[in-house]
Amino acid sequence: MVTSAELPCPGHRACGNLEGVTELPNRPVCILGLGLIGGSMMRALHDAGREVFGHNRSAATVEAATASGHDASTDLVATLRRAADSDAVIVLATPVTTIEPILAAIAEHAPGALVTDVISVKRPVAEIVHRVHPQARYVGGHPMAGTSHSGWAATDPALFTGAMWMVTTEDTTDAADWETVADIALLLGAAVVPAAADAHDRAVAAISHLPHLTAAATATVGAGESDLALRLAAGSFRDGTRVAGTAPALQRAMIEANGVAVLNVLSETIDRLIAARDELRDHGTTSVLVDDGHRARLAYESMAQSPRALIADVEIGAPGWQADMRRQAHQGRVWLGRDD
Amino acid sequence: MVTSAELPCPGHRACGNLEGVTELPNRPVCILGLGLIGGSMMRALHDAGREVFGHNRSAATVEAATASGHDASTDLVATLRRAADSDAVIVLATPVTTIEPILAAIAEHAPGALVTDVISVKRPVAEIVHRVHPQARYVGGHPMAGTSHSGWAATDPALFTGAMWMVTTEDTTDAADWETVADIALLLGAAVVPAAADAHDRAVAAISHLPHLTAAATATVGAGESDLALRLAAGSFRDGTRVAGTAPALQRAMIEANGVAVLNVLSETIDRLIAARDELRDHGTTSVLVDDGHRARLAYESMAQSPRALIADVEIGAPGWQADMRRQAHQGRVWLGRDD
Numbered sequence: 001m002v003t004s005a006e007l008p009c010p011g012h013r014a015c016g017n018l019e020g021v022t023e024l025p026n027r028p029v030c031i032l033g034l035g036l037i038g039g040s041m042m043r044a045l046h047d048a049g050r051e052v053f054g055h056n057r058s059a060a061t062v063e064a065a066t067a068s069g070h071d072a073s074t075d076l077v078a079t080l081r082r083a084a085d086s087d088a089v090i091v092l093a094t095p096v097t098t099i100e101p102i103l104a105a106i107a108e109h110a111p112g113a114l115v116t117d118v119i120s121v122k123r124p125v126a127e128i129v130h131r132v133h134p135q136a137r138y139v140g141g142h143p144m145a146g147t148s149h150s151g152w153a154a155t156d157p158a159l160f161t162g163a164m165w166m167v168t169t170e171d172t173t174d175a176a177d178w179e180t181v182a183d184i185a186l187l188l189g190a191a192v193v194p195a196a197a198d199a200h201d202r203a204v205a206a207i208s209h210l211p212h213l214t215a216a217a218t219a220t221v222g223a224g225e226s227d228l229a230l231r232l233a234a235g236s237f238r239d240g241t242r243v244a245g246t247a248p249a250l251q252r253a254m255i256e257a258n259g260v261a262v263l264n265v266l267s268e269t270i271d272r273l274i275a276a277r278d279e280l281r282d283h284g285t286t287s288v289l290v291d292d293g294h295r296a297r298l299a300y301e302s303m304a305q306s307p308r309a310l311i312a313d314v315e316i317g318a319p320g321w322q323a324d325m326r327r328q329a330h331q332g333r334v335w336l337g338r339d340d
Numbered sequence: 341m342v343t344s345a346e347l348p349c350p351g352h353r354a355c356g357n358l359e360g361v362t363e364l365p366n367r368p369v370c371i372l373g374l375g376l377i378g379g380s381m382m383r384a385l386h387d388a389g390r391e392v393f394g395h396n397r398s399a400a401t402v403e404a405a406t407a408s409g410h411d412a413s414t415d416l417v418a419t420l421r422r423a424a425d426s427d428a429v430i431v432l433a434t435p436v437t438t439i440e441p442i443l444a445a446i447a448e449h450a451p452g453a454l455v456t457d458v459i460s461v462k463r464p465v466a467e468i469v470h471r472v473h474p475q476a477r478y479v480g481g482h483p484m485a486g487t488s489h490s491g492w493a494a495t496d497p498a499l500f501t502g503a504m505w506m507v508t509t510e511d512t513t514d515a516a517d518w519e520t521v522a523d524i525a526l527l528l529g530a531a532v533v534p535a536a537a538d539a540h541d542r543a544v545a546a547i548s549h550l551p552h553l554t555a556a557a558t559a560t561v562g563a564g565e566s567d568l569a570l571r572l573a574a575g576s577f578r579d580g581t582r583v584a585g586t587a588p589a590l591q592r593a594m595i596e597a598n599g600v601a602v603l604n605v606l607s608e609t610i611d612r613l614i615a616a617r618d619e620l621r622d623h624g625t626t627s628v629l630v631d632d633g634h635r636a637r638l639a640y641e642s643m644a645q646s647p648r649a650l651i652a653d654v655e656i657g658a659p660g661w662q663a664d665m666r667r668q669a670h671q672g673r674v675w676l677g678r679d680d
Contacts (some may be wrong), residue, residue, distance in 0.1 A: 138438075144572050266617050273553065296556075
C-alpha cells in the first residue's frame with residue numbers, strides 16, 4: 001500500500017523507499033505538438049495500449065488527430081491541467097524556438113509533472129528549462145528518426161522501431177524519472193542511448209546537422225549548373241541531397257539552436273574540402289579525402305550492421321550509475337531495459 | 341541488296357545512300373571490362389536476345405561470367421578479332437586510366453569497329469581516343485546508373501531500367517553510329533540524353549563527382565567525432581554518405597579524370613559553406629544556404645517526378661541534327677527513339 005505522498009513523488013526510487021511502490025505501467029503520456037515526431041509518438045503509444053493525449057495549436061492538426069481516433073485538443077491549459085491530475089509524463093514535441101511559453105505554462109499548470117522532450121538539441125533545451133521552470137523534473141530525449149516530410153499527415157507509428165533514442169543522463173539525473181522516459185522509448189521499439197547533453201549536441205552536429213548543410217550546398221551547386229545536369233542526376237545526387245528537402249524552418253530551428261557545435265564541424269568540413277581542392281589542383285589526386293571518407297563510411301556500416309552490444313551491470317540509482325551508463329554508451333552500447 | 345563496301349560502311353546514312361540498306365537488329369556487342377556496368381550490360385543484352393561477348397583481364401571474373409552462361413574471355417586480341425569479324429559494337433567499360441592500351445589494341449585488331457564507352461567523363465576519353473586511335477569510329481556514352489558496390493557479383497540486368505544514358509552528340513558525330521549506340525541504351529531500358537562532351541563533364545562534376553567529395557567529407561567529420569556519434573547516426577548521415585562507400589579507386593578514377601570541372605564546382609561549394617559558416621557565426625542563422633538548398637532539391641524532385649518530355653522533330657542525319665538534339669536536351673528532354 002502506498003500513500004499519495006509517496007506516489008507520485010518525484011524520484012521515489014532515489015529516496016530508497018521502494019518497498020511496496022505500485023508501478024504505473026499505464027501512466028499517461030501528454031504530448032505537446034503533434035507534428036511528425038509527436039504525432040507518430042501519439043499513434044505508436046495508442047497502438048501499444050498506453051493512455052495518451054495531446055495538444056496542438058493548429059485546429060486542423062487536432063481535427064486530423066481526432067478524426068483518426070486520438071485524444072487531442074487546442075486548449076493548452078486544459079491539457080496541462082489534465083496532465084497534472086493524471087500524473088502524465090509531458091513530452092515537448094515542438095521546435096526549440098517555441099518551448100519557452102510552453103514551459104512557463106507547465107510551471108504554472110503542471111509544476112510537478114515529469115517533462116521530457118524530443119528536440120534535436122539538448123543543452124539549449126536544458127538551459128531554457130532551467131531558466132523558465134527551474135523546479136521542473138526534466139529528463140531530455142531525442143529520437144534519431146525522421147523523414148524529410150513533416151506534419152500529422154507524415155506520422156507513422158513505426159517511425160521509432162529500431163531507432164536510437166538518446167536520453168539525457170547527467171550526474172544529477174533522477175533514476176526513476178530517467179527510467180520512466182527510457183521505458184517510453186523502449187515501448188516504441190527504440191534502443192536507448194544515454195549521454196550528457198553536451199556530448200549529444202556535439203555528436204548530432206556531426207552526424208545530423210552537418211549532413212543537412214552539405215546536402216544543401218550540393219543541391220544548390222548541382223541545380224545551378226543546368227537542367228541538363230538535373231536530368232542526368234542519379235543516385236549519388238538523389239541520396240546526397242535528400243535531407244535538403246526538409247522544411248527549411250525545421251532545418252534552421254535545429255541547426256541554429258546547436259550553433260556552436262555546428263560551427264566546429266562545419267569549419268572542419270570546409271578545411272577538408274579546401275585541402276582536397278588543393279590536392280586535386282596541385283597533384284591531380286583526391287586520395288586523402290576519398291580514402292578517409294571510405295574508411296569512415298565503412299566504420300559506420302560496420303557499427304550499423306553489427307549486433308548491438310548492450311549496456312550491462314549498471315544498477316540504476318546506485319552511486320555513479322549515470323557515469324557508468326555514459327561510459328558504456330560512448331563505446332557504442334545501448335540500453336534495452338533491465339535484465340530482470 | 342547492299343554491297344560489302346556499303347555495309348558496314350561508317351556513316352552509311354550520312355552518305356545518303358539509304359536505299360535498300362539491310363538493318364542488323366542483332367548486331368553483336370563486344371564489352372571490354374565486365375565490372376558493375378559492363379557486366380550488367382552483358383547480362384541485360386543477353387536477356388534481350390542480343391549476341392554479346394566480352395573480355396576481362398581477371399580470370400576469376402571471366403569464370404564467374406562463363407558460369408552464368410555468358411560468353412567471356414581473358415584473351416583481348418582474340419576478342420577484338422572476333423569483334424572485327426562480326427562487325428560488333430565495342431564498348432569500353434573499364435576505368436579511364438586503363439583505356440589507352442586497350443584503344444591501341446583496337447586500332448591494331450579492330451580498326452573499323454564502332455567504339456563506344458560507359459566512362460563517367462567524356463572529354464578526356466575523346467582526347468585519348470583521338471590520340472591513340474585517330475581513325476576510330478567513336479560515339480561516347482555514359483549511363484547514369486550504379487551502386488556503391490562493384491564487380492561482377494554486383495551486376496544487375498535491370499541496372500539501366502529508367503536510367504538516363506548520355507550519348508555524345510558533337511557537330512561531327514556520325515548519324516548512323518549515334519543511332520546504333522543510342523539504340524543499345526534504349527534496348528536496356530534507359531532514356532538517351534544527347535550532349536556535347538564538355539557540357540556533360542560540367543554536369544556530372546556537379547551532380548555526380550561533387551556528391552562523392554561532400555559525402556566523403558561528411559563521413560570523415562562524422563566518424564571522427566565519437567563512436568557515440570556513429571551510434572546516433574540516422575537517415576541524414578546514412579543517405580548523405582552512402583557513395584563514400586564506393587571503392588576508392590573507382591571514385592578517384594572518375595573524379596580525377598574530370599579534374600578541371602570538379603575544381604570549379606568544388607570551389608563553389610567551399611564558397612557557399614564558408615558563407616554559411618560566417619552567416620551562422622555573425623548572425624545566428626543559416627537561412628541563405630538552407631533556403632537555396634531546399635529550392636534546389638525541390639527543382640530536382642520536380643524534374644525527376646514530372647513526365648519526361650521527349651525530343652521531337654529532329655531528323656537524324658539532316659543538317660544541324662546534332663545541335664537540335666543538344667538544344668532540346670538542355671531543356672531536360674530525352675530521346676526515346678524514332679516515332680516511326
